[in-house]
Amino acid sequence: MTAAFRPVDLVRPAQRRHITDDVLVGAPAAAVAAAIAWRAVGPLPAVAVAVVALAVVVAVAVQRAQRLDRGWLIGRLDAARPDLDDSADLLFADDGGLTPLARLQRSRIERRIAAAMPDLRPSWSARRIGLTWLLALVAIAAIILIPDRRSSTILAPSSEDVPAIPGVPRLVGQRLRIIPPAYTGLPPRDAAALDIAAPQGSRLDWTLTFAPEPPAADLVLADGSRTPLTRNGAVWTARRTLDRSLLYRVVPRAAGAAVPRLHRLDAVIDAPPQVKVVAPDRSLSLVTPGQHSWPLVFAATDDYGVAESAQLHLTIAEGDGENVKFREQVVTVHGTASASASSTGSATARRFAVAVDLAALKFVAGSDLVAQLVVTDNRTPGPQTARSSSLILRWPASEGEAMGMEGVVTRALPAYFRSERQIIIDAEALLAARPRPAPPRFLAKSDSIGADQRLLRLRYGQFLGEEQEGKTPPPPTADAAAPTADAPTTPPPPTAEGDGKVTPPRFGSEADTLADYGHVHDESEAATLLDPGTRKSLKGALDAMWQAELHLRQGDPAAALPFAHTALGLIKQVQQATRLFVAKVGPELPAIDETRRLTGKRDGLAHRDLPPVAATAADPAPAAIWRALAATGSVDPAQLAALEAWLRTDPAGVDDRLAFAAAIDAVRREPGCSDCREALRGLLWRAQVRPAAAVAPRAAATAEGRRYLDALRITP
Incomplete structure (x- = not known):
């Protein structure tokens, strides 16, 4: 076969003509389907139906064009060109299987075709194309122009309660269709009333009728904005997306029409998912001998559906004191759906179970492992997330610490003074969170960090002899439970004096009385005094912690960070200080002048009236x-x-x-x-704003009270 002639040059134009002809015949059907979808559902679904229907028509046309193969081409060539002597099949025969005479005949056929290239394209189906388009235009006109009379028969009566004035339009029929977002899985529903509550993001379709017909009508919001109603025969329609709660009224544009009442649309906000820990049953777990994995089980619930996968955040803390290093790892966990599921198949409750491999995490002795599960819901767009409470896996204390070696090797500061750096990390993470949490959640997280700062401040304050907030001493009473018959009473153990002799405790001794009933302001670990420089540094750290706590409680982590960094620097100075074992002494109070008691002398005393405080004037x-x-x-x-x-x-x-x-x-x-x-x-x-509490005036003296004051020679 020569290069001047290629059979594909004859087939491709025929295939393109065949595809175009079939598309022109089938496109009217796609247009009719789109018109039906527009009338039944809306414009966006109509566009989707049109695209899908047209794609189906094109796919069918391409499949039909595949029938124009080699057999079709041979038949068309023999029928269209008699000068080929019914030998068109030689064009596709193999050269090795042809005789010299057959090759000579093929050369003659190729020269004849190259001299006059035949047009094998099929003719246009003009009659079919015209008939289908005419029928489609008639059907589309009927779908769009003919009013839907059935809708007026299913509308609920109006609830406007406006007087009927002859010739003045008023609302007589109403229906509100609610189409919730797809992620909720809720089916569409029709409401007879114009006051409804629906999920946020729902599409609302109003169908209303008036008597008599007004020239125009609107949905007027309480803020003055309008949504015009579209007339479709005897029916008026409108559409809006419920993005927020609002008030509106249906107002026909006509002179003399009464102002109808307001209707309310409540947008129900999708609540974030909830996560709770099922196992383990405590937040702090200790590693057992031979343990290689840590089983964790979480349960998550949501209004409309929990995502199938969640993120397990694992944080490993290594080191001691302020020199703690953190390693983080995120593991994807797939959950199992519970029996409850929405119509879309999204489970509203899921269970997430995972066994954390401790060897793979390189979890060694002296480290802490913190686990937290982050789940998301199915809200679209912008899924919401929720975090579980933190679970901690810790190695048990060493044998030396368990046997009381802490009393022999005393540190400058206890081990729990290593959380100031974590407070800084938490505050910086809260500020860097994107997107920023809602103001109530942001304030709650900042307040939680402030509570941790408060606990740390109180623990450091014990080293300065400060009294703990909220701590009250036990009453000096014998309220202990009486021994039972199964538990025999034993005398208290003897005490060891400094000379090595063992003596029993003595009733009424000063040391025993203070130990049993005394109210101390510090712990045994804090019963020492630091040197003046170290004490000053610790006092400065406490002041900085107080300021950091103040700003964190007020929801301003950015203002708290400088004070937290200052406290951290001062803590490092205190950690390097030495301890001084000095006995603590109490304050020396001035002696009470017993000669002035019950004498009635008021020399040097005067009335101190509180100045009036101006109250903030309310609107x-x-x-x-x-x-x-x-x-x-x-x-x-x-x-x-x-x-x-x-x-x-x-x-x-x-x-x-x-x-x-x-x-x-x-x-x-x-x-x-x-x-x-x-x-x-x-x-x-x-x-109403409640008035502020004021100081009540002192009541006037009664006759008996006046006689008492006169006896004391006091003028009231």
Whole structure:
């Protein structure tokens, strides 16, 4: 076969013509399917249906074009070109199997085809194309233009409660369709009322009817924005995504139409998942002899579904004191679904079980292993995450520590003084978190770090003789449980004196009495005094810790970090200090002047009246409107406007701003409605700012009290 002639040059144009013809015939069917989807569901599903239907038409056309193969080409060549002498099959024969005469005939056929290339493309199906497009246009026009009369028969009666005025449009039928987000797994539903609660992100479709028909109508939000209604025959429709809770009313554009009441749409926010630890049953576990793995079991729940996989964060702390090094590793854990699952198959509860390989983590003696599971839900977009409580695996204490060797080898500071660096790490991690947690969660995490800072400050304070907060001494009473019959009583062990002689305890001795009933402000470990320089450094560290705790409790970790770094530097100085074993002495208080007791002498004493403190003036609008609503007359519209302006300031005493706005609107629409007035008064009463507590004046002296004061020669 010569290079001037290739059979593919004849087949490809025919295949393209065949595919184009089939697509033109089948495209009207895809257009009709898209129109049906648009009328039934909406424009976005209609586009998806059109794309899928057109792809199916193209795939069928390509499959049909594959039938134009070599056999079809041989038949078309013999039928279209009589000068080929019915020998077109020689063009595809193998050279080795042809006789010299056959090769000569093929050369003649190739020259004839190269001289006049035949057009083997099939003719256009003009009649079929025109008929299908005509039928499709008629069907699309019928789908779009013919109103859906059935929808008016399934609408619920209106709940606007507006008077019927002849010739003035008013709402007579209503229906609200709720399509929740796909990740929730909830089915679409129809609500007869216009006040609904739906998951955040739901699509809302209103179907309304008016009598008589208005020229136009809108959904008017409480903030003044409008969503126009679209008329489709006798039905008016609108669509909106519920991204937040709001108030709205259905308003027909017509002169003389009454202002309808407000309706409420509550956006139910998807709660984050919840994680709890199933095993182990305690937060701190000790490594047992021969243990090679650490089994962990977690249970996670969510409103709409928990993701199939979770992240197990493992942190290994190695070292002692402030020189602690951390290694982190993240392991993906797959959970098993419980019996409860949504319609989409997403389980609302999952169980995550994993056995941590200690050898693979290089978990050696003296290290701590901290595990925390992070789970996500199925919210789209932006899945929410939740963390479990931390689980700690620790090696048990060594034999020397267990036998009380701490009393022989005393450290400058105990082992629990190694957490100031961790407080800094936690604060920096909270600031670097992206995305930033919600303000309530951010404040809670910062307050939790501040609580850890407080515990560390109290422990350091014991070395300065400070009293622990919240610690009360036991009462000096014999409240101990009486010995039972099974537990025989034994005398207390004798004590060893300094000379080596063993003497029994003596009742009433000063040392024993102080040991049993004394209220000490420190522990035995803190019963020493540091040298002045070390004490000053420790006092400075405590002051810095106090400032760091203050800012952390106020939700400002950035302001707390400089003080935490200062405290860490001072702690390192204290760790390098030596200890001085010096007896602690108590304060020397001035002696009490016994000669002035019960004499009535008030020399040098004077009245000290507290200066009045100016109270912060509250907004007078809520109190004024509350008093005005108590009367039976109408309320001044200016007062209602002032109350709305006060509500826009987001006062702290108002929990439900939408209910407040609806109550104000109800009073404005119907000033004579007693129930509306009482509802607004109730909301105002709960939102009132309580007056600050004041010092009560001293009561006047009674006759008996005056005689007593006269006897003491005291003038009141």
